[in-house]
Amino acid sequence: SARVREALARCPTVIVSDCVAHTDTTDLADILLPAAGWGEKDGTVTNSERRISRQRCFLPLPAEVKPDWWIMSSVAGKLGFGEAFNYKRPADIFREHAALSAHENNGERLFNLAGLANLSDAGYEALIPVxxxxxxxxxxxxxxxxxxxxxxxxxxDNQRARFVAIETRLAAQQTSDDYPMVVNTGRIRDQWHT
Incomplete structure (x- = not known):
C-alpha cells in the first residue's frame, strides 16, 4: 500500500469515486465523488455462467450520490469527451455495449449481444435474465x-476443441496436524470476491 500511496502522491489530480466515505484511497483524493452502493445501482450484471441480469435499485440514492455511469460521463465531459459519453440512462450504455459486442463479429468471438443492440427502453426495463x-x-x-x-x-480454426495437458501441482499450502483445514472463500451468483 505504500507504493500505491507514493504513486498517487505523484499524480497532479486524484479523483476517487467510492460508496465508502473514508478509505486509504479516498483519504488521498483531491476530488471525491460519492458513488452509489450495491442496492442503489441500476444496470446489469453478468455472472460466470454468462447470464446477464438486470440489477434494479431498491434504495433511493442519498442526497449527493450519483450513479457510476453519470459520474464517468460527467468526468469525461469535463475532460472534453462529452460527445462520446452522452448517455441519459443505463439502457443507452447497455445498447452501445451490445452493439460493440457484435461489431465485426463474424462468429470468431462467442460474446455477442447483437440481438439486444436495439432493445427499447421498455425492453431494457423488462429484461429477464438471459x-x-x-x-x-x-x-x-x-x-x-x-x-x-x-x-x-x-x-x-478447425472448429475442434483444444485440450492442453497440464502438470498437476500440489496446493501451495498443505494441511497438517497443526493446520488440518483449508479455508476457501464463498461465492454467490451475483457477487464474486467483492
Whole structure:
C-alpha cells in the first residue's frame, strides 16, 4: 500500500469515486465523488455462467450520490469527451455495449449481444435474465444461448476443441496436524470476491 500511496502522491489530480466515505484511497483524493452502493445501482450484471441480469435499485440514492455511469460521463465531459459519453440512462450504455459486442463479429468471438443492440427502453426495463450469446434474428429479442458448442463446433480454426495437458501441482499450502483445514472463500451468483 505504500507504493500505491507514493504513486498517487505523484499524480497532479486524484479523483476517487467510492460508496465508502473514508478509505486509504479516498483519504488521498483531491476530488471525491460519492458513488452509489450495491442496492442503489441500476444496470446489469453478468455472472460466470454468462447470464446477464438486470440489477434494479431498491434504495433511493442519498442526497449527493450519483450513479457510476453519470459520474464517468460527467468526468469525461469535463475532460472534453462529452460527445462520446452522452448517455441519459443505463439502457443507452447497455445498447452501445451490445452493439460493440457484435461489431465485426463474424462468429470468431462467442460474446455477442447483437440481438439486444436495439432493445427499447421498455425492453431494457423488462429484461429477464438471459445467457449470451444473444444473436440477431434469434426470434425473441431476449432469447439467449443456454449451451455453448451444442453443435459440436468450437471457436478454433478447425472448429475442434483444444485440450492442453497440464502438470498437476500440489496446493501451495498443505494441511497438517497443526493446520488440518483449508479455508476457501464463498461465492454467490451475483457477487464474486467483492
Amino acid at each position: 445467457q449470451w450469446p444473444v444473436l440477431e434474428g434469434a426470434g425473441v429479442e431476449t432469447e439467449g444461448s443456454t449451451r455453448l458448442f451444442a453443435d459440436g463446433r468450437f471457436v478454433t
